Amino acid sequence: MTDLKEKRVRLSEEEIKAIKETAKEIFGEKTKVYLFGSRTDIHKKGGDIDILIVPKEKKDLFKKKIKLSSKLENILGKPVDVIVSRDKNKPIEREALKGVKI
Numbered sequence: 606m607t608d609l610k611e612k613r614v615r616l617s618e619e620e621i622k623a624i625k626e627t628a629k630e631i632f633g634e635k636t637k638v639y640l641f642g643s644r645t646d647i648h649k650k651g652g653d654i655d656i657l658i659v660p661k662e663k664k665d666l667f668k669k670k671i672k673l674s675s676k677l678e679n680i681l682g683k684p685v686d687v688i689v690s691r692d693k694n695k696p697i698e699r700e701a702l703k704g705v706k707i
Contacts, residue, residue: 614705615644616654621707623680628658631673635661641704642686653684657701660689 628638642655660666670689677685690698
């Protein structure tokens with residue numbers, strides 16, 4: 606995992622703030638949020654926004670995932686892929702955890 610201050614990402618500060626605040630609003634204050642995929646590479650262009658959510662509380666995860674994805678797409682005007690962490694041994698989650706914590 607790379608800290609946001611150490612790595613440049615292809616999102617504005619306002620977009621990052623919106624992602625963090627919306628994720629914590631829906632999943633709870635202790636939720637961890639990671640950005641991964643093409644948006645963490647300043648040399649790439651376009652692409653959706655890939656985020657991994659690591660919630661403290663494990664209740665209603667699917668419903669919250671859909672709500673977060675929909676709300677962020679409306680706020681940001683860009684496609685957003687949300688993965689909710691359930692098993693950190695899954696390859697996609699291991700890869701996402703190498704991303705940037707926001």
